Amino acid sequence: MPELALPPDARNLADAVVRAVRDGVAAGELVPGTTYSVYQLADLLGVSRSPAREGLLRLAEAGLVEIHRNRGFRVLPPSVHDIEEIIGIRLALEPGAARRAAEHGTDEQHATIRSALDAMADAAARGDDARFWPADRLLHDLLLRASGRPRTAAIVERLRTTTALLGPPTTASGRTLLEIHAEHEPVVAAVLARDGAGAEAAMRAHLEATGGLLVSNLNGGRQP
Template identity: 80%
Template sequence: MPKLVLPPDAPSLADAVAQAVRDGVAAGELVPSVTYSVYQLAELLDVSRSPAREGLLRLAEAGLIEIRRNRGFRVLPPQADDIEEIIGIRVALEPPAARDAAVSGTDAQHAAIRSALSAMAAAPDDASFWRADRELHDLLLHAAGRPRTAAIIERLRTTTALLGPPTTASGRSLAEIHAEHEPVVAAVLARDGAAAEAAMRTHLEATRDLLVANLSA
């Protein structure tokens, strides 16, 4: 069985199970090609079968997994139309948040955003790079005063993580992805809201176009 951890701060056991599975997908512990047992999942997380099933039903409703009768569940890799929808949601939410982060973010928040970009550039491996990338987007959303949006974006990124490493899925190098974030951060630090919004939109739309093109090829 994969290595999964039950988060201690979830509002309910079903929520905790759902989050543990999402985290397992994002970490590559749960992969689309394998059918997993609900009973083994409950045992692994040390919960009863009822919250395990309830948590999985929530993920099935979100389209993240498929429940296979009398067999278990499997992770569903996203298709091109899924990516269109997911990035479409992000385009609606993150560019205006980047604008607000530029205008309303504190100096301390801006310093943390700058550090996250530097961490991306200095990352010694892919895993460290993607942690810094996630942190950068999360910091921007919190600097904009949008913690609920940050939680939504994190869940959406879990789904796109099923495509595999973003460098492979989109065909870009780490250096190219880092370079797409530089104008976003530069605009935020300059407190130029319009430029920050435009740069974030450009980054997300480029990501969408490359992911969809590769899935459709």
Template identity: 80%
Template sequence: MPNLVLPPDAPSLADAVAQAVRDGVAAGELVPEVTYSVYQLAELLDVSRSPAREGLLRLAEAGLIEIRRNRGFRVLPPQAHDIEEIIGIRLALEPPAARAAAVTGTDDQHTAIRAALAAMATAAAAGDEAAFWPADRTLHDLLLHAAGKPRTAAIVERLRTTTALLGPPTTASGRSLPEIHAEHEPVVAAVLARDGAAAESAMRTHLEATRDLLVRRAGELSEGPATIGP
């Protein structure tokens, strides 16, 4: 079984199981090609089968996994229409938030945003994907919090977990780390200049480019599932 960790601060065991699976997907510990045992998942997370099943049912309802009767569950790679819907939601949320972050964000929040972009630049120059993607997520999260939208930040993080199933973002999008960093530069520059319109436009351009590339990747992804023990 993969390396999964039960988060200690979830509202319930079922929520904790769901979050552990989401985190496993985001970290590449759970992959679409494999059918995983519910019993082994419960044992790995040291919970009973009831909250394990309940947590998985929540993920199945969200379309993140498929429960296979008497066999276990498998992670579902998103289809092209899933990507279009996910990025469509992000386009409705993040460009206006970038505008708000530019206009109403505090100086301290802007400093943190600048630091996140700098961390992305350092990781990109070193080819360090393990450092780059946390900095990328942090930057988007900071922008949403600077806009005063913590609930939106949580929604976006869950949506990003689904698109992570397409594989490493450099592979999924066909862009290098420096290219992805470069797409974020005009967003941050506009935010720091307190130019709300430019920040919104730059974020929209970034997300639309991401959508187009991920939709193409989803269309190319055609591996079938394998199976492991019961």
């Protein structure tokens, strides 16, 4: 039986179900292609069937799950085309945001960005996936918000939940936690130095590397 948990800070039960399913896939608890019962999901999360169904309908509308009447639902992993599109969107948004965060972010915002990177480093050294990925998501979110783009931050977070359906990021991209942390270091170093061009280039390199590895692994190790 998969182990799932409702996030305590969700706005309502349907939102909590959406996040619990996404987190369950990212953690390897829900396996793409396997059919699960809606009743099983409701029981696992301790909610009634109504919010469970509503959450699944939202995921289905986003193309993240497929619902089979009277049978249940199954997770749909993103395709190569999906990943290429997602990385393309992120490349259009995040490198420029890193530049703005470097040039216009406040000292307080820069301090929180530094703290997020430190949390990633500590988790990577301990091999602690459960702490590493929230710190990773927080770092990207802080960079976007320091650029003055809160709507962009929300868009990127939704895109990241789709790529999370590929499974644990270390498995999906073929990199270790230490390697992924190392890709973020030049981004943060440039931001703290208020080097806009450097921050933009480092973020672009990180996203291009991530996208290339995800697509390569989906292609069975063949480069696109």
